[in-house]
Amino acid sequence: MTTQHIQLTEHGRLKHFLSIEGLSKELLTEILDTSESYADMSGKQIKKVPLLRGKTIINLFFENSTRTRTTFELAAARLSADVITMNIATSSTAKGESLLDTIRNLEAMHVDMFIVRHALSGAAYFIAEHAAPHISVINAGDGQHAHPTQAMLDMFTIRQYKKRFEGLKVAIVGDILHSRVARSQIQALNTLGVEEVRVIAPKTLLPNQVRQMGVIDFHDMEEGLSGVDVIIMLRLQKERMNSAFLPSESEYFRCFGLTEAKLKHAKPDVMVMHPGPINRGVEIASTVADGPHSVILQQVSNGVAVRMAIMSMIISSSGGGA
Amino acid sequence: MTTQHIQLTEHGRLKHFLSIEGLSKELLTEILDTSESYADMSGKQIKKVPLLRGKTIINLFFENSTRTRTTFELAAARLSADVITMNIATSSTAKGESLLDTIRNLEAMHVDMFIVRHALSGAAYFIAEHAAPHISVINAGDGQHAHPTQAMLDMFTIRQYKKRFEGLKVAIVGDILHSRVARSQIQALNTLGVEEVRVIAPKTLLPNQVRQMGVIDFHDMEEGLSGVDVIIMLRLQKERMNSAFLPSESEYFRCFGLTEAKLKHAKPDVMVMHPGPINRGVEIASTVADGPHSVILQQVSNGVAVRMAIMSMIISSSGGGA
Amino acid sequence: MTTQHIQLTEHGRLKHFLSIEGLSKELLTEILDTSESYADMSGKQIKKVPLLRGKTIINLFFENSTRTRTTFELAAARLSADVITMNIATSSTAKGESLLDTIRNLEAMHVDMFIVRHALSGAAYFIAEHAAPHISVINAGDGQHAHPTQAMLDMFTIRQYKKRFEGLKVAIVGDILHSRVARSQIQALNTLGVEEVRVIAPKTLLPNQVRQMGVIDFHDMEEGLSGVDVIIMLRLQKERMNSAFLPSESEYFRCFGLTEAKLKHAKPDVMVMHPGPINRGVEIASTVADGPHSVILQQVSNGVAVRMAIMSMIISSSGGGA
Numbered sequence: 011m012t013t014q015h016i017q018l019t020e021h022g023r024l025k026h027f028l029s030i031e032g033l034s035k036e037l038l039t040e041i042l043d044t045s046e047s048y049a050d051m052s053g054k055q056i057k058k059v060p061l062l063r064g065k066t067i068i069n070l071f072f073e074n075s076t077r078t079r080t081t082f083e084l085a086a087a088r089l090s091a092d093v094i095t096m097n098i099a100t101s102s103t104a105k106g107e108s109l110l111d112t113i114r115n116l117e118a119m120h121v122d123m124f125i126v127r128h129a130l131s132g133a134a135y136f137i138a139e140h141a142a143p144h145i146s147v148i149n150a151g152d153g154q155h156a157h158p159t160q161a162m163l164d165m166f167t168i169r170q171y172k173k174r175f176e177g178l179k180v181a182i183v184g185d186i187l188h189s190r191v192a193r194s195q196i197q198a199l200n201t202l203g204v205e206e207v208r209v210i211a212p213k214t215l216l217p218n219q220v221r222q223m224g225v226i227d228f229h230d231m232e233e234g235l236s237g238v239d240v241i242i243m244l245r246l247q248k249e250r251m252n253s254a255f256l257p258s259e260s261e262y263f264r265c266f267g268l269t270e271a272k273l274k275h276a277k278p279d280v281m282v283m284h285p286g287p288i289n290r291g292v293e294i295a296s297t298v299a300d301g302p303h304s305v306i307l308q309q310v311s312n313g314v315a316v317r318m319a320i321m322s323m324i325i326s327s328s329g330g331g332a
Numbered sequence: 333m334t335t336q337h338i339q340l341t342e343h344g345r346l347k348h349f350l351s352i353e354g355l356s357k358e359l360l361t362e363i364l365d366t367s368e369s370y371a372d373m374s375g376k377q378i379k380k381v382p383l384l385r386g387k388t389i390i391n392l393f394f395e396n397s398t399r400t401r402t403t404f405e406l407a408a409a410r411l412s413a414d415v416i417t418m419n420i421a422t423s424s425t426a427k428g429e430s431l432l433d434t435i436r437n438l439e440a441m442h443v444d445m446f447i448v449r450h451a452l453s454g455a456a457y458f459i460a461e462h463a464a465p466h467i468s469v470i471n472a473g474d475g476q477h478a479h480p481t482q483a484m485l486d487m488f489t490i491r492q493y494k495k496r497f498e499g500l501k502v503a504i505v506g507d508i509l510h511s512r513v514a515r516s517q518i519q520a521l522n523t524l525g526v527e528e529v530r531v532i533a534p535k536t537l538l539p540n541q542v543r544q545m546g547v548i549d550f551h552d553m554e555e556g557l558s559g560v561d562v563i564i565m566l567r568l569q570k571e572r573m574n575s576a577f578l579p580s581e582s583e584y585f586r587c588f589g590l591t592e593a594k595l596k597h598a599k600p601d602v603m604v605m606h607p608g609p610i611n612r613g614v615e616i617a618s619t620v621a622d623g624p625h626s627v628i629l630q631q632v633s634n635g636v637a638v639r640m641a642i643m644s645m646i647i648s649s650s651g652g653g654a
Numbered sequence: 655m656t657t658q659h660i661q662l663t664e665h666g667r668l669k670h671f672l673s674i675e676g677l678s679k680e681l682l683t684e685i686l687d688t689s690e691s692y693a694d695m696s697g698k699q700i701k702k703v704p705l706l707r708g709k710t711i712i713n714l715f716f717e718n719s720t721r722t723r724t725t726f727e728l729a730a731a732r733l734s735a736d737v738i739t740m741n742i743a744t745s746s747t748a749k750g751e752s753l754l755d756t757i758r759n760l761e762a763m764h765v766d767m768f769i770v771r772h773a774l775s776g777a778a779y780f781i782a783e784h785a786a787p788h789i790s791v792i793n794a795g796d797g798q799h800a801h802p803t804q805a806m807l808d809m810f811t812i813r814q815y816k817k818r819f820e821g822l823k824v825a826i827v828g829d830i831l832h833s834r835v836a837r838s839q840i841q842a843l844n845t846l847g848v849e850e851v852r853v854i855a856p857k858t859l860l861p862n863q864v865r866q867m868g869v870i871d872f873h874d875m876e877e878g879l880s881g882v883d884v885i886i887m888l889r890l891q892k893e894r895m896n897s898a899f900l901p902s903e904s905e906y907f908r909c910f911g912l913t914e915a916k917l918k919h920a921k922p923d924v925m926v927m928h929p930g931p932i933n934r935g936v937e938i939a940s941t942v943a944d945g946p947h948s949v950i951l952q953q954v955s956n957g958v959a960v961r962m963a964i965m966s967m968i969i970s971s972s973g974g975g976a
Contacts (some may be wrong), residue, residue: 052764055708096398120636418724436951437930441725441954
């Protein structure tokens with residue numbers, strides 16, 4: 011599925027934000043630059059600008075996520091938008107047709123933006139394709155396809171500490187096969203021009219022909235972490251454990267959990283990242299998660315700023331700022 | 333139950349909005365006229381006025397309804413009110429006394445308005461009757477009694493397309509017996525002076541002595557739709573199917589579902605309406621729901637504007653505009 | 655557990671509000687004085703001040719409470735703060751460590767205040783102790799430990815009617831053993847200098863060595879109510895009935911329920927209070943709850959004002975008012 015055209019207006023501005031795929035290095039860089047000002051604002055006493063006053067944003071969550079939902083709610087509130095959160099059980103909208111009816115009804119209420127999270131890959135794309143022209147859609151995670159705002163907050167965090175993308179070696183560790191986060195990160199890292207993207211995982215958790223994604227694959231942590239600037243740990247979905255992909259949590263931790271010992275193979279100033287919520291002692295040791303290399307909480311902080319930036323760029327594209 | 337007096341202030345202004353019954357043609361027309369300006373506003377970049385700033389509105393939903401709740405939340409937000417939504421399981425307030433305790437507690441918090449939805453007929457009326465003098469109540473649907481804001485948005489939509497009520501023939505099709513929507517629509521249509529209100533339904537879904545409601549009853553679609561200007565389809569509550577009123581969904585659709593073939597019996601410029609959510613292939617064919625005669629989504633749009641109008645008229649009656 | 659130091663800034667201003675314990679008479683009086691202006695405001699047409707504009711308050715409710723949650727939401731909205739309510743099942747954060755991770759993530763989003771309700775005693779204290787320096791915590795009820803905002807709204811209500819604390823005799827009736835409300839009330843009453851605090855309960859519902867709390871214990875209503883100025887009834891948790899502490903609801907009502915007959919033993923101008931929600935006919939007769947001595951709904955009204963006062967004092971302490 012190509013999401014290149016649908017994401018941009020005829021003038022090349024951001025209309026929807028569905029996937030990193032098809033977005034240019036210039037546009038990704040503009041998102042990072044815009045995020046800077048919102049990141050500065052977060053520390054201020056009054057964290058509020060009237061940019062989206064009178065705009066209506068619907069948090070359309072077909073899949074639960076306290077953390078992502080909360081950062082979007084905060085981002086929208088700090089831009090002065092009206093936000094309504096709808097938690098919709100996937101069961102009641104399993105058929106494409108009734109999902110469309112839900113969307114048609116909401117857009118009839120003159121809302122301006124949908125933040126969509128859905129267990130099916132392509133759901134946000136489907137909604138963007140079928141929504142009325144005045145509606146914008148932000149993908150807050152669709153199945154195993156993409157989670158582009160997570161990828162952009164990760165890119166922002168890398169640039170914040172490393173000041174550049176050129177020359178960086180980045181390793182992503184864990185369940186690459188099922189991870190929408192990893193897919194979006196790999197696209198963003200390659201677009202922004204890092205030197206090397208590595209994935210480290212057991213073979214059962216890697217896609218076939220993974221190298222076509224623009225990565226080098228490793229099955230051994232020490233080898234894969236050797237000399238990297240950035241380590242991105244993925245959350246191990248506990249439900250995968252039962253599905254026979256993996257022997258046990260402790261066995262997984264022994265092989266692919268990030269410990270201080272394994273960390274020594276990376277560069278001395280390596281950054282440790284994780285999209286959260288972390289499973290302590292499963293994919294990451296507590297000493298590493300809370301240690302000096304970890305920027306995990308900084309990622310969360312940046313999440314609000316980056317989402318504010320993306321929302322504000324989209325509304326500006328529609329000529330709609332207050 | 334007469335709701336005539338309680339709905340109006342001593343100066344004849346709107347204090348509560350509980351039922352169409354007992355409201356004059358002039359007052360209904362004023363609601364429609366006030367709604368015009370809010371309908372115009374919905375298309376604007378900034379859809380917000382400070383009319384209810386500092387007012388507190390409680391969405392008191394004893395019965396779930398995503399759509400109605402959302403339009404009321406949007407309407408209140410666009411009037412700048414503070415809105416708190418409370419979903420209250422009916423079980424915990426089954427006794428009238430504990431419902432009253434809930435109301436007493438909320439009014440002690442100096443709220444200004446309750447939007448009430450309840451499975452029991454008369455619940456909104458009961459609350460209005462017992463609430464403190466400074467509180468207004470809007471009925472967002474009570475049992476099988478009334479759903480007056482739905483009726484008013486339907487009237488607004490009819491006037492928008494037909495420019496008048498005089499001379500119109502309107503057919504309401506479906507489960508009239510259990511429908512609070514139908515009851516309020518019939519009252520509004522008759523008050524506003526349409527030429528003829530027809531109801532079309534199997535005999536098991538019509539009240540006894542239905543003609544006393546000011547309608548003509550039909551049991552055959554072709555006959556009933558003949559020459560009408562407006563068709564209002566009602567949602568078929570699937571739970572009724574089980575209660576032996578109806579043989580099967582497909583049998584119902586064959587007899588009372590609105591198809592393109594049946595539509596031909598109406599006037600060429602007939603409007604097709606439905607309060608939503610629609611059951612495609614049960615009471616209405618998808619080709620009709622999405623076809624050129626359908627104004628179903630326009631009804632949803634108008635729902636926000638009409639609810640803003642009613643809220644603002646009520647607050648103005650209390651001398652309370654900002 | 656001493657909460658004395660952590661609640662105050664180095665200048666002795668309110669930083670957190672976790673417990674009445676350790677707060678001075680002067681500070682409690684300042685809270686009551688500040689609440690006066692917010693209580694006046696509640697009756698106004700526009701009940702809103704911009705004091706907390708741009709501040710983010712998280713309602714962190716690990717235990718459900720419609721009433722307390724609603725008054726905090728209203729209080730925050732009327733101070734113009736952005737409020738996000740999170741209902742978190744205790745199960746998913748049973749381990750202290752993962753509770754901390756939740757807190758760390760939320761504080762990374764640059765929120766300003768947590769309103770915490772938790773089934774475990776000490777939870778709010780634990781969060782305050784571990785939160786980032788810019789975060790304030792208000793305890794909205796933790797296990798059987800404390801419910802200090804409830805106690806302060808009760809003190810405000812007593813002062814409103816009695817104009818003083820000196821010379822007052824106050825009786826608290828019911829399940830003292832398990833009541834966080836009673837614990838906080840006893841501390842507040844003693845700090846503010848009432849003449850006598852009595853507790854009236856069956857022996858099974860009194861703590862061992864209850865007199866060390868600064869109260870006189872009674873096991874008979876007539877004796878305990880004799881000559882008191884204020885009666886505070888506690889809610890009987892129905893789940894306690896099953897745990898063999900009590901024979902039956904009707905037996906409890908006969909012995910410890912507040913009736914008009916028992917009320918006669920108190921002073922003629924006695925106030926009757928209850929934190930709500932009341933169990934009519936279990937701990938209090940309806941005629942008393944709705945009678946001329948009852949100030950139960952006034953307590954609810956005052957709850958919003960007192961919570962606004964506490965929030966605003968805390969934000970001012972951080973130098974953070976808008």
